Amino acid sequence: MRKKIVAGNWKMNKTTGEAAALAEAVKAALNGVADVEVVLCPTFTALKTVGDILAGSLIRLGAQNMHWEKEGAFTGEISPGMVKDLGCQYVILGHSERRQFFHETDQNVNRKAKAALAAGLIPIVCVGETLEQREANQTEEVVTTQVTRSLAGLDEGGFRRVVVAYEPVWAIGTGRTATPAQAQAVHALIRQVLAKVCNPGAAQAVRIQYGGSVKPANARELFSQADIDGGLIGGAALEAGSFADIVKAAL
Numbered sequence: 427m428r429k430k431i432v433a434g435n436w437k438m439n440k441t442t443g444e445a446a447a448l449a450e451a452v453k454a455a456l457n458g459v460a461d462v463e464v465v466l467c468p469t470f471t472a473l474k475t476v477g478d479i480l481a482g483s484l485i486r487l488g489a490q491n492m493h494w495e496k497e498g499a500f501t502g503e504i505s506p507g508m509v510k511d512l513g514c515q516y517v518i519l520g521h522s523e524r525r526q527f528f529h530e531t532d533q534n535v536n537r538k539a540k541a542a543l544a545a546g547l548i549p550i551v552c553v554g555e556t557l558e559q560r561e562a563n564q565t566e567e568v569v570t571t572q573v574t575r576s577l578a579g580l581d582e583g584g585f586r587r588v589v590v591a592y593e594p595v596w597a598i599g600t601g602r603t604a605t606p607a608q609a610q611a612v613h614a615l616i617r618q619v620l621a622k623v624c625n626p627g628a629a630q631a632v633r634i635q636y637g638g639s640v641k642p643a644n645a646r647e648l649f650s651q652a653d654i655d656g657g658l659i660g661g662a663a664l665e666a667g668s669f670a671d672i673v674k675a676a677l
């Protein structure tokens with residue numbers, strides 16, 4: 427049985443003080459919830475503060491990005507070891523905003539995924555098609571390529587630990603959610619692709635989150651689909667009550 431995982435992607439929101447208040451509120455709202463893995467992903471600047479608040483709780487800490495190199499002349503970048511050093515267990519990689527605005531490629535995501543696993547971090551690898559691609563019937567091709575290239579060459583032990591997040595770009599921050607059936611169809615495809623990239627047993631172990639305008643009102647139906655193992659939540663994760671309701675929808 428795959429344990430469901432719900433992660434809050436706070437994106438470029440919240441000062442340290444605001445992040446602390448949100449983390450405290452989420453911690454209080456989810457006190458005692460053990461059957462869903464919960465991850466909070468604040469900005470780099472708030473990781474230490476939020477990590478201190480979450481210490482001793484069941485809620486995990488994640489970063490939103492990292493570089494693949496261990497150290498060196500990479501101005502403005504943060505290494506896997508630095509992320510780990512701040513108490514992170516997870517790192518989001520290849521989010522569509524990074525692909526779109528910062529030219530992140532599948533090849534870079536692949537390097538980062540390997541580096542994350544080597545550092546003892548669990549990568550949350552994001553994939554998903556744009557509206558243009560969906561309307562041109564390219565969803566399968568785009569997602570297959572992203573999954574295959576982003577996860578190429580991982581050893582089976584690492585592969586099984588990876589979390590994949592399917593986030594149709596047209597559903598992110600738009601209020602437009604994929605229907606549960608639309609999402610399930612792509613999740614099932616992703617699991618078939620995972621079986622080819624590694625093997626069917628490993629593919630069954632990998633958790634596949636759905637992301638894109640998940641809210642308390644639509645979370646339960648999405649999370650009840652056979653291949654949807656939780657969610658990556660943006661806007662609704664910025665408010666403790668709605669995030670906690672979404673987590674509880676995965677119970």
Ligand code: PGA
Pocket residue numbers: 435593597598599600637638639640658659660661662
């Ligand atoms: P959203 O963002 O929930 O605001 O649509 C999801 C994400 O980008 O991870």
